[in-house]
Amino acid sequence: MNTLKLKTMKTIKLLALLFISSLAIACSSDDDGDGDDHDSEEELITTVIYTLTNNADNADEVALTFTDLDGEGGTDGIYDISGPLTANATYTGGIKLWNATENPAEDITEEVEDEADEHEFFYSSTAGLTITKTDVDGDGNPVGIATTVTTGSAATGSLTVILKHEPTKPNDGTATGAGGSTDVEVSYSIEVQ
Amino acid sequence: MKHYLLIVVLCFLNLAHTQNCTYTLLGEIKDFHDGTPMSGATIYNETSNTYTSADINGKFSIENLCNGTLILVISHVGCETKCLEVEINGDTYKEVSMEHHLEELKEVTVTADFKDEKTSIEQSISKKQIETFTDKSLGDALNTISGVSSLNTGNTIVKPMIHGLHSSRLLIVNNNVRLFDQEWGDEHAPNIDINAGGRIDVIKGANTLIYGSDAIGGLILVRPENYAVKDSLFGSTSLSLNTNGRGGNINFELVKTYKNGFYTKVQGSYKTFGDFESPNYNLSNTGIKSVNASARIGYKSFEKGFDAYYSYVDNTLGILRASHIGNTNDLVRAINSGEPQYVADFTHNIENPKQSIFHHLGKIEAYKRFKELGKLTLQYDFQINRRKEFDLRRGGRSNTPVVDLRLFTTSFQPNLKIDAYENLELNTGVLLRYQQNDAISGTGTSPLIPDYDKYDLGIYTIGTYNLNLFSEISAGFRYDFSRIEASKRYRVTDWDETYNYDELFPEFNSGIIESSRYLTNPEFSFHNISASLGYLRHMRNDFEFMFNYGLASRMPNPSELFSDGLHHSAARIEIGQLSMKKEVANKFMVSLERSNQNFGLTISPYYKYISNFIQLIPIGTTTTVRGAFPVWEYNQTNAQIFGIDVDVNKTITNNFNYNGSLSLLRGDNLSDDIPLINMPATNFSNSLIYTNENLNQLSIGLTQKTVLQQNRFPDYNFFTFDAILQENVFVDISSTPSTYTLFNFNSSAKFKVFKTKTLRLALNVENLFNVSYREHLNRLRYFADELGRNFNIKLKINY
Numbered sequence: 001m002n003t004l005k006l007k008t009m010k011t012i013k014l015l016a017l018l019f020i021s022s023l024a025i026a027c028s029s030d031d032d033g034d035g036d037d038h039d040s041e042e043e044l045i046t047t048v049i050y051t052l053t054n055n056a057d058n059a060d061e062v063a064l065t066f067t068d069l070d071g072e073g074g075t076d077g078i079y080d081i082s083g084p085l086t087a088n089a090t091y092t093g094g095i096k097l098w099n100a101t102e103n104p105a106e107d108i109t110e111e112v113e114d115e116a117d118e119h120e121f122f123y124s125s126t127a128g129l130t131i132t133k134t135d136v137d138g139d140g141n142p143v144g145i146a147t148t149v150t151t152g153s154a155a156t157g158s159l160t161v162i163l164k165h166e167p168t169k170p171n172d173g174t175a176t177g178a179g180g181s182t183d184v185e186v187s188y189s190i191e192v193q
Numbered sequence: 194m195k196h197y198l199l200i201v202v203l204c205f206l207n208l209a210h211t212q213n214c215t216y217t218l219l220g221e222i223k224d225f226h227d228g229t230p231m232s233g234a235t236i237y238n239e240t241s242n243t244y245t246s247a248d249i250n251g252k253f254s255i256e257n258l259c260n261g262t263l264i265l266v267i268s269h270v271g272c273e274t275k276c277l278e279v280e281i282n283g284d285t286y287k288e289v290s291m292e293h294h295l296e297e298l299k300e301v302t303v304t305a306d307f308k309d310e311k312t313s314i315e316q317s318i319s320k321k322q323i324e325t326f327t328d329k330s331l332g333d334a335l336n337t338i339s340g341v342s343s344l345n346t347g348n349t350i351v352k353p354m355i356h357g358l359h360s361s362r363l364l365i366v367n368n369n370v371r372l373f374d375q376e377w378g379d380e381h382a383p384n385i386d387i388n389a390g391g392r393i394d395v396i397k398g399a400n401t402l403i404y405g406s407d408a409i410g411g412l413i414l415v416r417p418e419n420y421a422v423k424d425s426l427f428g429s430t431s432l433s434l435n436t437n438g439r440g441g442n443i444n445f446e447l448v449k450t451y452k453n454g455f456y457t458k459v460q461g462s463y464k465t466f467g468d469f470e471s472p473n474y475n476l477s478n479t480g481i482k483s484v485n486a487s488a489r490i491g492y493k494s495f496e497k498g499f500d501a502y503y504s505y506v507d508n509t510l511g512i513l514r515a516s517h518i519g520n521t522n523d524l525v526r527a528i529n530s531g532e533p534q535y536v537a538d539f540t541h542n543i544e545n546p547k548q549s550i551f552h553h554l555g556k557i558e559a560y561k562r563f564k565e566l567g568k569l570t571l572q573y574d575f576q577i578n579r580r581k582e583f584d585l586r587r588g589g590r591s592n593t594p595v596v597d598l599r600l601f602t603t604s605f606q607p608n609l610k611i612d613a614y615e616n617l618e619l620n621t622g623v624l625l626r627y628q629q630n631d632a633i634s635g636t637g638t639s640p641l642i643p644d645y646d647k648y649d650l651g652i653y654t655i656g657t658y659n660l661n662l663f664s665e666i667s668a669g670f671r672y673d674f675s676r677i678e679a680s681k682r683y684r685v686t687d688w689d690e691t692y693n694y695d696e697l698f699p700e701f702n703s704g705i706i707e708s709s710r711y712l713t714n715p716e717f718s719f720h721n722i723s724a725s726l727g728y729l730r731h732m733r734n735d736f737e738f739m740f741n742y743g744l745a746s747r748m749p750n751p752s753e754l755f756s757d758g759l760h761h762s763a764a765r766i767e768i769g770q771l772s773m774k775k776e777v778a779n780k781f782m783v784s785l786e787r788s789n790q791n792f793g794l795t796i797s798p799y800y801k802y803i804s805n806f807i808q809l810i811p812i813g814t815t816t817t818v819r820g821a822f823p824v825w826e827y828n829q830t831n832a833q834i835f836g837i838d839v840d841v842n843k844t845i846t847n848n849f850n851y852n853g854s855l856s857l858l859r860g861d862n863l864s865d866d867i868p869l870i871n872m873p874a875t876n877f878s879n880s881l882i883y884t885n886e887n888l889n890q891l892s893i894g895l896t897q898k899t900v901l902q903q904n905r906f907p908d909y910n911f912f913t914f915d916a917i918l919q920e921n922v923f924v925d926i927s928s929t930p931s932t933y934t935l936f937n938f939n940s941s942a943k944f945k946v947f948k949t950k951t952l953r954l955a956l957n958v959e960n961l962f963n964v965s966y967r968e969h970l971n972r973l974r975y976f977a978d979e980l981g982r983n984f985n986i987k988l989k990i991n992y
Contacts, residue, residue, distance in 0.1 A: 040708055041759075042637030043587055045818045068818050070709065072759045073766045074684045074691070076816040101708055111588035119587075124917055160916040162820075165519065166585060175917060176526060179534045181585065181764075182519030185820030187916040 040101055044071045045108050047098040048186050050161060052091040052149055060086055064159065066186040069100060077186075084191040085129075087154045093131070093147035095121060095161065097184065109145060112163070116143045119183075120167050122175035123147065127157030127192050141169045151192045160187045214259035218285045222251040222267065225290040225495075227613040228565045234269040234291065258285075267291065290564060292495045312657065312667045312727030314398030314741050314784045314797060316840075320391055320418070324989065325939070325955070328433045328442035328464055331365075331385045331393075335413065338395055339854040340797070340838035342873040345971040346380040348469055348980055349481045349510050350548070353383070354970070355397055356799065357834055357860050357872045358410030361750040362776075366404050367415045368502045370556045373602040373628065374578040375642075377752035379809070379972060380763065384506045384552035384578065386485035388444040388462045391418030397797065397838070398782050399725040399743025402653050402669040403608070403620065406723035407747035409778040409803060417489065417502070418458075420450045429991045437959075437983035438480070439539070440466030454498065458489040467541035468511075472965045472981035477537045478514040478544050483507065499559040507551040511543040516976040517585050518764045521814050521821040521913040524975065525924055533977040545583045545591055546762055553577040567611040567619075575603040584761045590637060595761040597633040598642055602626065604649075616659040624651035624673075630751065641760055641767065642751050643681035650674045655725070667727040675748050676718045681755055682710040698771055715755070719748035719775055735789045743780040749773035753807050753827045763972075765823040766815060774829065778803040795840040806832035808862075810870055811909045811926060821913040830864035834872070850882045859905065867907045874903035874929070874969060889942040896937045903929040903969045930974060933966035935959075946990070955987040 047067050054060035062085055068077030085091070097108035112119045116137035121144025123131035130150040133142035167180030175182075222231045230251025237244050238255055240263050247253045255263075258281050268274040269291050279287050316338050326334040332343040332351030344352040344359050352359050365372040365383050367390070374384045394414040401408035428447035435441050444462035464483040469476045484507045491500035515533030518524050527534055556574035563569065582596035608622035626649040632640030655669030688702065688711050689695045695702070698715065705712040726742040749769075756769035782799035807829055814821035836858035843851045855877040860869035880896035906929050912921040941955035963982040967974045 040637075041639055043590065048818060066818060068816075070684050070686060072817045072819070072822055073687070073757070073768075073815060073824075075686050077818060108587075114589075115587065126919055158916070158919055160919075162916065165587065180519075181517050182523050182819050183587070184818055185520055185522065185916050186818065187820075187914075187919070 041071050042099070043108075044099050044101060045097050045184060046071065046100040047096075047105075048161065048184055049096045049098070050093060050159075050188070051096070052085065052093050054086060055090045055092055057086075060089070060091075062091075064188040064190070066188070067100075071101070079186075079188060081188055081190060084193045085149075085151050087151055087192050089151050091149040091151070093149045095145055095147070097163075113143075113145060116145075117141070117169065118166050120144055120164050120169060120171075120178060120180075121147075121184075122162040122164065122173075122178065123160070124162075124175075125157060125159045125190075127155045127159065127190050128152035129159060129192070137169075139169065154193045156189070156191045158187050159190050160185070214257050216258045216260065216281055216284050218255045218258055218263065218279060218281060218287060220247075220253045220255075220265075220287045220289060222247050222253070222269070222289045222291055225292045225562070225564060227615060229615075231269050231291050234267055237266040237268075239264040239266055310400040310657070310667065310727070311665055312729040312739060312741070313396055313400035314739050314782050315394050315396040315400075316795075317395070318393040323387055323390065323393065324431065325957075325987075326387055327431055327444055327462075327987065328435065328440075328466075328985075329387065331383055331387050331413075331415070334387055334393065335395060339795075339840050339856045340397055340799075340836070340858075341395055342856075342876070342970060344379060344871065345968065345973075346382075347476075347479055347511075347513050347516075347971070347973050349466075349479065350380055350382045350512075352379070352381070353413060354873065355395065355411035355413075356801065356836065357858055357869070361407065361747060362410035363413060364401065364404050364408045364411075365413045365415070367504070367554060368417050368556060369558065369572065370502075370554055370574040370576070371404055371604075372554075373576055373600060374550075374552050375580055375598060375600055377642075377750040380512075380548075381580070382510075384508065384550060385415060386462055386483070386487070386504070386506055388442075388446075389460055389485065389487040389504055390415040392416045397799070398727065398739070398741030398784070399745075399780055400655075400667065400669070400727055400741065401743070401745075402655055402671045402723060402725050403622065406651065406671050406673045406721045407745060408743075409745045409747055409776065409780070409801070417500075418448075420448065420456045422452055422454055422493065423450060424452045425450045427992065429989055431987065431989035433985060433987045435466070435983050435985045437980055438466035438469045439541070440464070440480070453492075454494045455492045456490070459486075460488070461486045465541070468539050470539075470981050471978035472963045473978065474533060474536050475539055476513055476533070476977055476980075477535055477540075478511040478547070480511045480541060480543045482509040482543065495562065497559070497561040499557065501555075501557045503553075503555045505551070505553055508548070509543055510548045510550075512546040512548065512762065513973050513977055514544070514546070516973045517546055520764075520817075520819040521823055521924060522915055522917075522922075524764075524823065524926070525913065525915070525922055528925060528975045545585050547583050548762075549581045549583065549594075551577075551579050565613050567609060567613060570608045570610070572606045572608070573604070574606075575601070577601050582762045594636055595638050596641065597636050598640070599631045599633055600628065601631075602628045618657045619654065620656075620669075621654040622652075624649065624653075626651075638761060639682065639758055641756055641758060643679045643755050645677055645679035645751060645755075647675065647677045649676075663732075664728070664730040666729075667725070669725045671723045673721040673723070674718070675721070676716070677748075677751070677754075678714070678716045679751070679755060680712070680714055681757075682707070682712055683757065685709050685711055687757065688713070692770070694771060701771075715771055717748075717754070717771075721746040721748060721775060735787050737784075737786045737788070739784040739786070741780070741782045741784075744778070745780065746775050746777045748775050749807060756827065765811075765825050767809065768824065768826045770827060773807060773827070774805045776803060776805050776807055776829075790842075791844045793840075793842040796837065797839075798835075798837040800835040801833065803832045803834070805829045806862075806869075808832075808870055810907070811911070813911050814913050820916055830862045832860065832862055832869055834858065834860045834869070848883050848885055850884065852878075852880045852882070854878050862907065865907075868905040870907050870909070871970060872903065872905070874901050876900040889944055891942045892940065894939040896939070897934060898937070899934040900932065900968065902932045906969075926975070929969040930967035933964060933968075935964060935966075936961040941987075949992075951991045953987075953989040953991075955985075955989075957985040957987070959983040959985065 050064040052062045063082040065080040099106040133144040135146040162175040163184035164180040167178035171178040232249045234247040263279045330351040332353045396412040401412040430445045433441045442464040446460040448458045450456040487504035515535040558572040560570040578600040581594035584595045604626035611619040628647040651673040653671035657667040701715045724744040728740040756767040784797040787794040839855040841853045860872035878898040882894040915922045938958040
């Protein structure tokens with residue numbers, strides 16, 4: 001009977017020790033220091049600037065900007081259109097994505113370029129613009145960072161830019177047909193005159 | 194009888210020689226619990242091979258004894274036979290305590306009607322039933338009980354629901370330890386290996402106070418097995434293979450018990466599945482990998498004992514790739530197309546999006562019984578839950594989780610069970626708990642759940658009183674104090690304008706601004722009071738009537754308080770509120786039950802009124818760089834949920850049995866006078882089972898389960914701007930999928946192998962007719978169909 005008691009005691013002590021040590025290990029296996037070490041949104045795109053430069057006139061530059069500095073949630077984003085486009089002209093388009101919460105602002109376009117095979121921009125307009133993508137990824141499929149934009153006669157309408165992550169490539173050329181998930185969807189109100 | 198002989202033999206080994214024999218031993222035999230004399234006890238004097246018995250006062254005497262050691266074997270009806278040595282030194286008096294609570298030491302053969310709390314309205318899943326779910330989840334097994342359903346994310350993340358209530362409203366208790374595994378999230382399934390448990394009880398009624406004050410939905414108890422006190426070594430290995438998902442599960446367990454009361458068990462399981470299939474397409478990236486292990490060691494005797502348990506669960510769960518969306522328009526396209534946007538060839542690989550979770554749980558429990566008082570139990574436990582969620586990310590971040598949270602919980606619980614009174618049993622105890630959440634840095638996202646420390650103190654008393662032979666009443670009261678201290682950053686604009694916290698909670702703001710965010714320290718204390726009342730009456734013809742009333746209150750969980758921002762894996766913005774009040778529920782349930790093999794019946798209607806019911810509902814969209822983005826908000830309403838659960842079993846002939854169940858439920862949002870979101874639809878099942886004990890215990894069954902379309906749902910549909918079409922489009926996120934009926938086929942048989950071992954072989958077919966369907970309570974119902982037909986084969990060998 002006594003030996004049994006002794007054995008029980010021993011086992012309990014052993015177990016207690018085991019538990020305490022496992023606890024100590026568990027607590028010390030923190031991957032971080034404690035306290036306030038929280039990240040900012042790294043993948044955040046705060047700014048989309050689509051710059052159109054008239055091939056015939058370098059001074060005719062139109063910047064279409066969308067800015068949402070506090071990201072998803074918070075206050076809504078703001079559109080800024082620098083001016084009207086010229087009718088019946090050909091523009092060279094370049095798109096830039098920024099994360100302005102970083103200092104200095106991080107160029108997200110570079111990330112897209114590095115993973116061009118997993119990304120594609122889609123452009124559409126209701127103001128009579130023809131937009132063609134002039135760049136390709138490693139597989140020869142369009143990316144859409146560089147574009148050529150041809151304007152028609154005077155009109156007002158929208159210009160929509162969509163960036164898809166992991167779309168089907170090649171695809172039917174529409175954002176809807178390409179699938180994937182949307183990383184950017186901005187719609188500028190433009191004027192052609 | 195065997196036991197008795199063993200003791201006699203043991204006693205013989207202790208024979209002692211004596212002389213000078215004129216003394217008298219006066220003995221008194223009492224009940225260990227309440228000290229009442231035990232008349233009629235038999236006393237066998239082994240030394241002289243004579244018998245005597247105790248008188249009406251429990252007293253006996255043996256005369257003409259010599260100085261020295263006397264060996265007595267005392268037995269009494271319903272008690273454990275006791276062998277003791279009495280030191281005779283002149284005339285001697287000896288008090289002997291007998292124990293009649295034998296059942297706790299015996300091997301418990303699990304039966305459906307075995308309950309800890311007799312007045313409690315509950316249902317159980319036996320070890321045998323659990324074995325049919327060896328490669329499924331806890332939620333899948335519980336789904337077979339009437340009134341229990343599940344909120345799913347795909348088919349591997351299964352969150353149990355009792356009467357439409359889930360997450361923090363449901364306490365899940367594993368081996369007497371309340372599980373804390375970030376249960377607040379809709380897509381956070383309980384981290385339990387179903388193979389590790391011995392029996393699962395679902396308490397729908399109110400007898401839940403020992404485990405907490407907040408069991409508004411109910412309680413799920415995963416219980417360990419109870420072992421016989423004898424020398425034995427046994428175990429089993431089981432293997433389950435499936436065509437759908439092309440995977441399965443292997444589980445082994447080994448138990449060693451000793452007749453001195455020690456026991457030990459080790460168990461391990463490994464599960465792997467690749468992509469599952471719906472009838473028409475592959476469900477890409479829905480695989481699962483799961484590694485589980487548990488160990489248990491303990492010692493039990495009547496007076497004292499201990500139990501130490503440790504379990505480890507490591508799950509990697511793929512999330513349907515097609516469910517990854519970027520904005521509301523992606524969601525609209527998914528809903529309208531009716532087919533997943535991404536389908537690839539079958540693979541066993543699990544890519545992003547996925548969840549990777551591990552959970553450690555350890556506990557040690559020790560008890561001691563005190564004469565004429567009861568049983569004191571001390572329990573210490575700890576848990577570590579680490580949750581990583583991976584999403585499709587840009588810029589080489591695919592191996593960096595978007596969510597990385599570590600939750601540590603530890604608690605200490607002394608409990609005293611007082612069973613010294615004849616008709617009254619009291620259970621009283623204290624709970625001390627500390628919890629720490631750490632949002633681990635390096636994710637490149639702002640954490641949805643902030644760092645916090647939480648402290649809990651609980652105190653409770655529950656009494657059960659036998660009114661008479663036929664009825665029993667129980668009542669309990671519990672008080673809980675909880676304090677949570679968090680550290681969180683809020684956008685300046687949100688704090689000052691959107692949420693108006695600058696006026697409501699100025700004291701939480703540290704004033705420090707970093708990247709246009711305030712560092713805040715919200716702190717809240719809650720006092721919760723809960724109570725329960727239960728009544729049981731046995732009636733004629735095996736009928737029982739039960740009534741349960743429960744008052745439960747729950748403090749808002751961290752998700753409901755602090756959520757504020759993008760929930761990457763759910764592709765929605767989730768907003769909690771610091772101004773959340775506690776949720777208080779009044780629950781009423783009655784149950785009429787007949788436990789009878791030939792014709793059994795359970796009818797349980799219930800009504801719950803919940804004030805300040807916290808719900809997460811879609812409230813529209815916000816304009817972001819991704820276009821319109823869905824916003825879901827936690828808000829509070831008054832709610833009522835009522836319904837009825839019915840179960841029937843009937844023996845048709847010697848070989849044929851019928852089982853049926855029906856669950857009806859209605860949930861109302863009383864504040865807005867609309868139905869509650871995510872309430873289970875009416876469902877019923879019928880099964881016919883053929884068994885033949887003489888033919889290798891052959892069992893063949895066919896089960897039909899029908900889930901009707903949920904026609905009572907709140908309309909949270911909205912319009913969103915489609916940039917391509919340049920017009921508003923309708924987002925139908927509320928409409929529910931149509932009625933479906935599934936048939937399952939089960940068969941099993943037992944064979945003797947290697948002389949002493951048994952092999953159980955089972956062949957099952959799920960979704961026999963390969964029906965395409967969608968389930969209203971699956972969060973991924975917008976994106977893909979549920980699983981198609983599956984052939985399953987199970988082998989289990991006992992040794």
